[in-house]
Each structure stands twice: as C-alpha cells, then as structure tokens.
Amino acid sequence: MLSLLIALVLGVSWGLTSYLLRERTGLSAVTISAGLTLVAGLVLPFIFTEGTLFALCCTAVSYASMSNQKRIANWQGTIVVSLFCTGFVYFGQNVLVGVGGRLGSMAALAVLVWLVIQNKKEMRKTHA
Amino acid sequence: MWRQLSLFLPLTVILADLIQPIPGQLGFFISVVLVCSVLFTFLKDRDTRSFTRLIRSALLGFGAALATFYLANAWQLGSVVASGITGLLAGLILPESDQGIAYMAVFIGMSSASHFPSFWALSLTGLWGGLLWEYFDQDWLGIGGKMGTVAAIAVLTSLWIGGGT
Numbered sequence: 475m476l477s478l479l480i481a482l483v484l485g486v487s488w489g490l491t492s493y494l495l496r497e498r499t500g501l502s503a504v505t506i507s508a509g510l511t512l513v514a515g516l517v518l519p520f521i522f523t524e525g526t527l528f529a530l531c532c533t534a535v536s537y538a539s540m541s542n543q544k545r546i547a548n549w550q551g552t553i554v555v556s557l558f559c560t561g562f563v564y565f566g567q568n569v570l571v572g573v574g575g576r577l578g579s580m581a582a583l584a585v586l587v588w589l590v591i592q593n594k595k596e597m598r599k600t601h602a
Numbered sequence: 603m604w605r606q607l608s609l610f611l612p613l614t615v616i617l618a619d620l621i622q623p624i625p626g627q628l629g630f631f632i633s634v635v636l637v638c639s640v641l642f643t644f645l646k647d648r649d650t651r652s653f654t655r656l657i658r659s660a661l662l663g664f665g666a667a668l669a670t671f672y673l674a675n676a677w678q679l680g681s682v683v684a685s686g687i688t689g690l691l692a693g694l695i696l697p698e699s700d701q702g703i704a705y706m707a708v709f710i711g712m713s714s715a716s717h718f719p720s721f722w723a724l725s726l727t728g729l730w731g732g733l734l735w736e737y738f739d740q741d742w743l744g745i746g747g748k749m750g751t752v753a754a755i756a757v758l759t760s761l762w763i764g765g766g767t
Contacts (some may be wrong), residue, residue: 486683493619499692500680503703503746504692504704505690505693505701507705508685508688509686509690509693511685512683512686512687512689512690513683514682514683515682515685515686516683516686529682533682536706536718537747539746540747541747544744545744545746554629562648566616569619569620570615570616570619571714572714572716573713574710574713574754574757575709575710575755576612576708576750576754577712577750578709578747578748578751578753578754579612579613579616579745579754580616580747580748581747581749582748582750582751583616583747584747585746587652589745
C-alpha cells in the first residue's frame with residue numbers, strides 16, 4: 475500500500491515537472507520526456523528498493539505528459555492523467571513484460587480515459 | 603476505420619493478457635493483415651506520399667531502435683536509462699519533425715533481449731516501426747503515448763510473424 479502511494483506521489487511529481495517544463499521552457503516534448511526518463515532511471519533505483527518499478531511509472535507518466543495543450547489543457551488534467559498512468563503501470567507490471575512500447579500503450583490508455591471523462595463532462599454541460 | 607482500430611491492438615493485447623493471451627495463430631493473421639494494409643496504403647498513396655520520407659522514417663527507426671537496444675544490453679544500462687540517453691540525444695540533435703519517429707523507435711529498442719535474441723531482428727522491427735509511424739501519421743494527434751502504441755504494434759507484429767512470444 476505504501477509502495478503504491480509512493481508510486482502515485484512520484485508519478486504526479488514527474489507529470490507536473492513535465493507540465494512545468496513544457497510551459498516554461500522552449501524544449502521539445504521529446505527532450506523533456508527523455509530527460510525525465512533518464513533522471514527516473516538513474517536516481518529512483520538507488521533511493522528506493524522498488525525504485526525500478528517507480529522508474530517505470532515515472533517513465534510512462536513522462537510519455538503521457540507529451541500530450542499537447544488541446545488534450546491536456548491544465549495542471550489538474552496532468553495530475554489526473556499521471557494518477558491513472560501510474561496506476562495502470564503499477565497494477566499492470568506483469569503484463570507484456572519485455573515488449574517495447576508497453577509503457578507508452580499504458581500512457582495512451584491513461585490519456586484516452588481522461589479524454590473520455592472530459593467528453594462526458596462537456597456533453598453534460600451541453601445538455602444542462 | 604481499420605487503421606483506427608489497429609491502433610487499439612496493444613491495448614487489446616494487454617487486456618487479453620490479463621484473461622487469456624491471444625493465440626499465436628490469431629496474432630499471425632492480424633499481423634499479416636496489418637502488413638498488407640500498410641503496403642496497400644503506401645501503394646495507393648504513392649502520388650501523395652513521399653517515398654524519400656518513408657525511407658528516411660524507416661532508417662531513423664532502424665538507427666534509434668538499434669542504438670537503444672545496444673546501450674540497454676551490450677552496455678547493460680537497462681532499458682529505461684538507455685531510452686533516456688537515446689531520446690535525449692534525438693531531442694537535442696534531430697529536427698523536431700524527426701524527433702517523434704526516433705523516440706518511437708527508442709521504445710522498440712526497450713524490448714527485452716529474451717524477445718529479440720539478435721540485433722538484426724530488433725533492427726528490422728525498427729524499420730517496420732518507422733513505416734508504421736508514417737502509416738499512423740494522421741491518427742491520435744497530440745495524444746501522449748501514441749509513439750509507444752505504434753512501437754508496441756511494431757514489436758507485437760514482429761514477434762507474431764517471427765513466431766516469438
């Protein structure tokens with residue numbers, strides 16, 4: 475349980491850092507994501523015993539955070555997507571192990587779920 | 603329609619893996635249909651789609667996937683660190699229009715050596731990934747994770763066609 479909590483906190487931190495870097499710097503989405511991935515891979519395994527899993531969660535979050543402004547417009551959206559993404563990677567850690575693109579697919583799933591929620595919200599607003 | 607559906611292939615495989623893994627024969631069939639579909643689209647759009655761009659994308663895919671896989675396995679850096687290094691280099695060196703293809707191929711290079719015992723099998727998957735990137739270029743625009751999804755499609759279809767798991 476504590477492990478999941480740490481993963482969620484780290485995931486959200488990585489997501490918000492990615493969001494801030496995207497907002498405040500002129501760096502490309504690829505550079506930001508790769509940089510955050512590198513930091514996660516180098517630092518987290520040395521701090522936590524489950525650091526490798528946390529690094530995977532943060533890496534996936536950095537992929538999801540590559541979404542453009544139209545898809546994830548604000549920091550609240552970034553937090554929600556980061557939570558979804560971390561959850562998917564945490565609970566799906568034994569699925570398709572060793573298949574490249576697995577983390578990206580889970581990131582895409584998190585963004586798609588967020589878009590569905592947003593669409594439902596918009597539809598409710600329109601009907602009200 | 604088929605193109606849109608095929609983007610959901612990795613997510614379907616992930617969900618199926620939780621219940622009952624997709625049989626190899628079905629996977630092989632899906633892969634062959636996808637390969638034929640990609641080739642047919644490229645032939646149909648040969649007047650509008652630049653052949654040079656296809657080759658460029660395939661070669662970028664080849665190079666980035668191979669570089670990541672080499673760093674991860676030969677230098678034993680692990681897939682996350684290797685992908686970070688290759689992705690960062692791609693982000694700093696390549697023009698923005700090519701960064702996406704290279705980063706997608708980086709995900710292919712994150713595959714385990716148990717799935718790809720040789721560098722060549724992985725490199726061919728990188729080539730195939732570059733072509734797939736061009737095939738899906740107008741889909742899921744601005745959705746983070748699209749690159750990983752395309753990479754996963756490339757890896758899964760390669761494994762199914764090659765008879766791997």
